[in-house]
Amino acid sequence: MRPPAASAKIAVLGAGSWGTTFAKVLADAAAAEGEPTQIVLWARRAEIAQEITHQHTNTTYLAETRLPDSVSATDDLAEAVTGAGVVVLALPAQQLRGYLPEIRQSLVPGVVVVSLIKGLERGTNLRMSEVIAAELGLPDEQIAVVSGPNLAMEIAREEPTASVVACKDEATAEQIAALCSARYFRPYTNTDVAGVEIAGIVKNVIALAVGMCDGQQLGDNSKASVITRGLAETTRLAVALGGKLETFAGLAGLGDVVATCASPLSRNRSAGRLLGQGLTPEQTAEQLTQTAEGMKSASAVLELAHRHGVEMPISEAVVAVLTGRLAVEKIATLLLARQLKAELTGDET
Structure with a gap:
């Protein structure tokens, strides 16, 4: 199944343990379906981006876990986002709002933004989907959340787990769930964001x-x-x-x-x-x-x-x-x- 906006590119912003693991899940899910999907990680540190692209590992966060060849990385935020039909956010909750104006400049029409972030913004007490909506001006059907018992290292080792994709629009939730449905990662859908x-x-x-x-x-x-x-x-x-x-x-x-x-x-x-x-x-x-x-x-x-x-x-x-x-x-x-x-x-x- 293609990402929204008929794009063959998915951007994952944040190359920590969960962002990198989720990029692996997306790549493995696409490979299982025979879909030629490019997964681009954005890393704040250039050396991590280079290691992911050239060695296909992220030893800082995932030890020696091998990443699929379809996963590459960059330390250029605009480069990561440009042309992506799905943009996945795996950034620290208290830093998210600061990144969103730059992200907004590179979004394609119809993009779906997916939050992996489990935090509440201090000062506003807003949930991450609310921060995303406020800064990016996206409607509910273009914002999804992934949550559940998702310990990154276990998933990176391909130990079976289930998760939840939540979006107020059920069709979008189903679409994102299909994109991350791998042999070892089973997403369910929910409209209770x-x-x-x-x-x-x-x-x-x-x-x-x-x-x-x-x-x-x-x-x-x-x-x-x-x-x-x-x-x-x-x-x-x-x-x-x-x-x-x-x-x-x-x-x-x-x-x-x-x-x-x-x-x-x-x-x-x-x-x-x-x-x-x-x-x-x-x-x-x-x-x-x-x-x-x-x-x-x-x-x-x-x-x-x-x-x-x-x-x-x-x-x-x-x-x-x-x-x-x-x-x-x-x-x-x-x-x-x-x-x-x-x-x-x-x-x-």
Whole structure:
């Protein structure tokens, strides 16, 4: 299946672990269908772009994983975007808006922009699809989101996984799903963009909390409780924003929470563990090779929750640690702090 705008080129902007992995997925999906599709990665660093193009590896982020020959890279943003019928964004959430004006200049008519980004913009509290719509002036049917239990290294190793492609226009969601349907990567479609994005955003904050439990050497009961109640508060926020309850029983909700909170490959869980061991947020960031989006988005999540009158005690506790208002060794007693009530009330989980 051809990308929208009858183009045989797909641009993936961001050559970190997930952007590079998704480029591999797209290339493998196209090869399986016999489609001559060019996949162009944009890398901020010229040396990474050169390695991808000439050695077909990205050892900085994906070790020795071999990339298909149809994947090339450039450090020229306009070159990557020009002529692409699909533009995939795998950029840091807090930097996205700064790149979009330059991207807009090179977009072809009818382009579909796909976000892989799981973050909330600080200051505006906007989801990434909302930032894209505001800066690029695209209608809903030209903006899609990919989310789910998508740990990049496992997918790069071609370990089977499923994901969600969300777009308010079902036909566009199906079109993008077809483009990334590889032997080891199974996309499902969803029209609940708000729910899928909120799930992907808040699960990073919950993973920080689980990591803090780990760093404090708390047991599996504690971590399971945080995961379960974290999913409940994520659902409350999403429903308040117009998301659908059923989204959270699926891959973008429960699936992503489990993967991100349980896996040592999770950046946010790893960051939480370092925080739980007593490192400051600054020291933690220095230890990581890539951004832990939960550390960047947590305050925006909480502001959004307060604006809509949604209780999020776990997110409250995480933000208190990140801002220095709470010593991490005291977090255990606050993670489940909420008035006594029935677990299920009929209007929330």
